[in-house]
Amino acid sequence: MRVPAALRRGLPRGLRRPSLGAVVIFLIIVFAAARGPLRKTLWRAGPDAAPLREARAQDRIVHVVDGDTIVGAAHGTIRVLSIDTPEAGQPLFAEAAAALAQLVAGKQVELLFDVETVDRYGRALAHVLVADGAERRLAGEELVRRGLASVFIIPPNLLFAERLKAAQKEAVLNDRGLWALPPPAPEPYYVVGAYKFHRPSCAHAAQIPNPRMQKDRKAILAQGKSPCRACLP
Numbered sequence: 001m002r003v004p005a006a007l008r009r010g011l012p013r014g015l016r017r018p019s020l021g022a023v024v025i026f027l028i029i030v031f032a033a034a035r036g037p038l039r040k041t042l043w044r045a046g047p048d049a050a051p052l053r054e055a056r057a058q059d060r061i062v063h064v065v066d067g068d069t070i071v072g073a074a075h076g077t078i079r080v081l082s083i084d085t086p087e088a089g090q091p092l093f094a095e096a097a098a099a100l101a102q103l104v105a106g107k108q109v110e111l112l113f114d115v116e117t118v119d120r121y122g123r124a125l126a127h128v129l130v131a132d133g134a135e136r137r138l139a140g141e142e143l144v145r146r147g148l149a150s151v152f153i154i155p156p157n158l159l160f161a162e163r164l165k166a167a168q169k170e171a172v173l174n175d176r177g178l179w180a181l182p183p184p185a186p187e188p189y190y191v192v193g194a195y196k197f198h199r200p201s202c203a204h205a206a207q208i209p210n211p212r213m214q215k216d217r218k219a220i221l222a223q224g225k226s227p228c229r230a231c232l233p
């Protein structure tokens with residue numbers, strides 16, 4: 001692109017090059033991108049990046065479905081983010097549900113939303129904070145610390161990920177709850193990904209980028225990894 005002759009004449013000698021127009025347009029594009037999509041990318045960069053908007057809400061919990069699912073008067077069914085508790089018929093199902101009920105049933109809680117706020121079943125996804133005297137406790141972290149839930153992180157929802165992993169480490173090293181149960185059919189080694197681990201024969205194991213092979217199941221759990229829900233390692 002050529003700079004108009006009139007403009008060129010008004011410029012200092014060193015800037016009278018035709019590329020000036022291209023430079024100006026380039027700067028306009030960069031500036032516009034930085035205010036739009038690129039800004040979102042930059043803002044979200046990094047594992048501990050905060051969600052784009054301040055996303056909190058109050059709700060009163062009217063029903064506890066199980067150890068990781070509750071019903072709020074305002075939000076309906078809420079899946080407690082980043083934990084997984086036993087299903088009906090599995091050991092510690094009732095204990096996990098009772099522990100969550102003891103924390104939140106009938107109470108006013110604060111819902112703290114992560115990047116994804118609704119799942120494919122239409123349930124709200126939230127971290128649940130509950131007042132305990134002057135402190136606020138993270139309900140999911142309490143269950144993980146007692147060994148009644150495993151950490152279950154699904155990117156891009158990474159709020160509290162490090163806290164939850166630390167809680168699982170504490171529970172595993174103290175053989176609490178789930179981690180006191182005999183391991184189901186041990187494997188000679190496990191396939192470990194960024195968040196989960198699998199039996200070697202699991203189809204999901206083949207999809208892990210840069211998998212690591214580890215033998216010590218307890219050590220894997222102490223790193224805060226989740227047992228795959230398909231192969232139940």
Ligand SMILES: [Zn+2]
Pocket residue numbers: 197198199202203204205228229230231232
């Ligand atoms: Zn698996």
